[in-house]
Amino acid sequence: MDRLDREILGILQRDARISYRDLGVRVGLSANAAADRVRRMRREGVIRGFTVVVDPAADTRGGLVVFIDLTLRQDTTNEEFEQKAAALPGITEVVHVTGEYDYLVRARAADPAALDTLLRRLKREAGVAQSSTRIALRAAGRPPGGGLP
Incomplete structure (x- = not known):
């Protein structure tokens, strides 16, 4: 990775929907050259995907947004946990x-009962030994660049 790759990554972290033309203009490359660099970084695993970040204040689905810190049981591998947790309903990250x-999980639950069910399933099905849950009360602002890094 060179300076241009790092600059492209920074721009994509702030706006993953930017066109290759606009990306190229911002880093001094043609649209094709910018696209080639993004494709190469995806191929090499530097970029593994793009995430949609929704401002909780703009989300009309309702319910609870929660952050769950958790520790895995000793008999659970990271790969097993990640696969099983990502398949559970309500888990967004x-x-x-x-x-x-070991992990921070972001999830959405319709109500406290649904959150309780999710926590129980994480422990029973995904190999979680211990958890600590926080409920998001409101989004107080947006970080520079308009989104989460």
Whole structure:
């Protein structure tokens, strides 16, 4: 990866919907050259996908948005957990993190009973040993660049 690749990644993190033409203009390349670099970074695994970030205040589905810190049981591999957790209804993001917990999971639950069911399923089906759940009360603002990194 060179300076241009890093610059392209920064732009894509702020706006993954930018056209190749506009991306090229911003980094001083043609649209084709910008597209070639993005395709190469996808092929090499530098870019693994694009995520849609929805502002909770603009979301009309209702319910609870929750953040769940969790630790895996010793007999559960990361791959097993990621596969099983991603398949559970309501889970919108699974992030492997450093620190006290193994993962941070973002999820949506219709109500406290649905959240309880989700937590029980994470423990029973996905190999979670311990969890700590926080409920999002409101989105206080947007980070620079308009979205999550």
